[in-house]
Each structure stands twice: as structure tokens, then as C-alpha cells.
Amino acid sequence: MTEPAPAPAAGSHRCPGRVGIVGLGLIGGSLGLDLQAAGWAVQGIVRSEATARRARERGLATRVDTDPAALTGCGLVVLALPLDRLLAPPAALVAALPREAVVTDVGSVKAPVLALWQDLHPRFVAGHPMAGTAAAGVEAGLPGLFRSRPWVITPGPRTDPGAIEALERLAEAVGAEVITAEAATHDRAAALISHLPVLVSASLLLAAADESDAGVAALARQLASSGFADTTRVGGGNPDLGTLMARTNGTAVLAALRRCRHQLEAIEQLVQDGGWPDLHSALSRAGQERSSFRGCG
């Protein structure tokens, strides 16, 4: 049986070795299922009693409470909260986090989370499990979500090495592949492969939707096929998430948007000038580059 991070201090642990998960949505719920399957005891914390009941029915945690005080004694606490709540955490939650526990998060932007939380908790370590589906909420969690997926850990100069090791053990317990990077590097990479695609895909959708000729607009809707569906999938996703990504990772997202706009302008110029050999080269290069990105083989 794999054990979570041992708490360093010999405190009064009601349940030593227990992992706390705050939020039992897609990430928190999936993590609860996998950790329990690996033999870990999981203390879930959710906001409403209705969610707690459903989380218990689904078996997302060993115990589920609405009072953060139930985290007492947890050696490791995962804040599986949306970015906005993570960046404006309830004072009662912060106060309830055991000081000796390792605390981590699952947010998709890391620099602002690290900047805030390294001052809020002495053993905070920032993380980002890169797994997900379009689903959210207490019904979304599912087993095996993290298997063979990257779990990025972004330590800062002040991050406790023991806390990093504890998070590595947690990630490995659910089959994830640990990758360590600087928070700023993570955020710039995430802007390119995760946040930019959302905004570009949405731009494409809106361009197609805003066709002013009614006949063309209707036919376009009728003829759309898998290519259009694939290219616009992430742009038609959760607008809260898309806005949060742009808001919390603004500098990197803006740089990525600019670079993409320049590429689009260059292609527009080639089409306008009839630069077909150059357009062919650009499209060839796009195809060659694509295979170097994970999951695009």
C-alpha cells in the first residue's frame, strides 16, 4: 500500500496519512476515486450538504464534510478548486489547513497561484495535473483520469523539498507522469497549447457564425463536418474557464495571441498575393511540426 506524505511533526493527527481533497468536481472527484483504489484514506470537503450527499453516494472520498475543520490531521491537502476560488480563497479554508500538512493545487495557471499561496501556507507546492474532460461538478469524477498524463509540479525557490516529494508520490499513485518546470515556463507553454487554442477556436466559430449572407450562413451550418467540429471544440467550451485562463495568464496569453495573429496575417497575405508555393511551404511545415507535439502523432 502506497502511503501519502508522512506529516513531519508528531502532531495530534486524528487520521495520520489521510489526504484531504477540497472540491470533488472533475479533478478532485477523480483523484478521490483513484487514491482510494490505491488504498489511501481520503477526506473530501465540499461546499453544500447536497453535494456532500451525492459525493458520498458516488464514493468519491472515504469521508465527505462541508466544514474545512475536518481537514485536521490530513498530511496532504489537495485544493481541487477552480482558479478564481483558488486565487481568492475563503479565509475559513486557509485557517483550517493544517500547518504541518503539504498543500497543493490543481490550477491550470501556476505563477499567480504560487505567488499567493507560498505566503498563505509554509508547505505549499504548486501543481497542475493535465487531464480533463468537458465535464464538471460532482457527477464528473471518473477513475483513471490521470493515468499516463502529465502532472506538472512548479516549485519556487522557497518550496519545501519534502513537499515536492509528497506531491510526486501522490501523482505517481494515480499513474501520472511527473514533470517539473518553473511556473513561468509552465504558464507560457500552457498559453500556447491550451489557452491560445481556446481563443483561436472561438474566433473561428464567431467568424463562421457572423456570416451576413443568410443563404451562406444556413448552408455553412448544414455542411459543417468533423473538421469544423474538431477545430471549434475547445472554443465552444466552458466560457468561465476560458475567461479565467486569459485573466490569470494574461501576459503569456497575449504574447501567444500576437504570435498567432502574425501567422494568420502572413497566411492572409499569401492568399491575397497568390503566393501558392509559400502557402504550400507553410502548410507543409505545420504538418511536420504537429507530429512533435504530444498526442498529435
Added chain:
Amino acid sequence: MTEPAPAPAAGSHRCPGRVGIVGLGLIGGSLGLDLQAAGWAVQGIVRSEATARRARERGLATRVDTDPAALTGCGLVVLALPLDRLLAPPAALVAALPREAVVTDVGSVKAPVLALWQDLHPRFVAGHPMAGTAAAGVEAGLPGLFRSRPWVITPGPRTDPGAIEALERLAEAVGAEVITAEAATHDRAAALISHLPVLVSASLLLAAADESDAGVAALARQLASSGFADTTRVGGGNPDLGTLMARTNGTAVLAALRRCRHQLEAIEQLVQDGGWPDLHSALSRAGQERSSFRGCG
């Protein structure tokens, strides 16, 4: 048994009712398989003897020849050729097309095809079966490709109504859904939902690939997931096809590119200004609009 278009003149048909298919790649080969399954006799024409042998082995047509003269007696001929060959057809092929046969094509851009071919053959009717995979060549054809997919017919003022009916019967024989539209309307709709996605997706790929910070570039490649893979799939496709679409549908593609660039610029401005409520509205609208496009439900 469903019969193809009867030839109107009582010509010397070696094999009346036979359908000719010129080119046995993805579209031609798939059509040959489905038409034979529906009981039609199919005369395939390919360029090389090696391809002919392989097409015979795969059973893509009832007969396969390299000499277009074998089309003699076909009541309906489908030109399943790439757009560039369709727009610069070999003189021997044009000369070999029976004058009394209905002749159609499968090109993804319709106005230039109609403009050329309505002068090359008296019974030409322009069509576009909207089905496909990334595969090409004699190995690509597969059964059922057209089932429940749109087959757009774009008649001109001079198109023979009997030829339209013949093409409708062919499309219905393979389970496609016939949609009639003006060639220009088709081309503008195709620019929005098919050609623009290729160029936007390629721009996104090149923006991500051209990251100058080596650490960010490497991490982006390592962290790319299904969202990036989906959004860049069509942009990493066949560069010949992407270039041909832009070249043959330049005006509509350019208008679509401009509209998409304006959307991207507007989103960039919102991110720069911190216009989060407006960005949220734009992303919400993208999600709502998406469900009105076929295949995006």
C-alpha cells in the same frame, strides 16, 4: 436494383447503365465500392497500370482500365479527380467522355469547376460529396463513406435538369443527403467551415511551434493534449489540398480569413484591456453558436 441515369440518346452503348469513375482514390474508390454494393456496374479509370491492378484486387470497380476510351457507353461519369487535375483536365480524358453521358465531379470548390466544365461537356453537373478522411490514394476507399453525409449539387443556369436528376439518384444510391445550392453560395460556405479552419488551425500550429524560448517550446510539446490535437488536426493535413482550396476559392477564403482575423484582434484587445465580462460574453456566444453547426451538437 437502382439504375443509373439512362442515356437520353439511343447511342451505341457497349454497356448501358454503367457508371464511369475517373480516379479511384478516397472518393472514387469509396463510390465504386458502394455503387457495386447497390448493384451498379462500375467502370474505373486510373492513370497507371500498377494502380489499376491494386484497384482490381480491392474490387473498387467492376472493370478498371487506364485508357479513358473504356468510358464509351457509360451513362454517367464521375470525375473523382483532385481539383487541380479537374481544372486542367487532360485533353484525352475530355475527348473520351461520351457526349450523351451525364458528367459530374466531386471537387470541394464549385464555381471555377462549373465555369470550366459547362463549356467542356453539354451534360455536366457540378457536385460535392462532403465526406472524407485524411487518407488518399488507391488504398483509401472504404464502404459507407457517403452514408448520411451531404452531397451538394450546384447547378448553373445552363445545367440539364435530367443531369441533375441522374446525379441525385447516384447520391441517394450511396445513402447521401442531396443539398442543392448555387456554386458561389457553396464556395462561401465551404470557405467558412472547411477552408478557413485549415488555415486558422495551421496558424495556431505555427504560432506554437515558433516559440523562441527553448524551455517553453519543449514543455509545450510535452504538455500538448487532446485539445491541442483536435484544434490543429486539419491544419496539419495535406498541404496540397489546403493550397488548392485557397487557390481555387481565393475570394471567399480571403473574406473568411479577414473576418476571423478581426475576431482574433477583438479578443486580443479584450485580453489586453482586461475586458473580462466582454471576453466571457464572446466565449459564451461561441459556445451557443457552435451547437447550430451540423456535427457540433
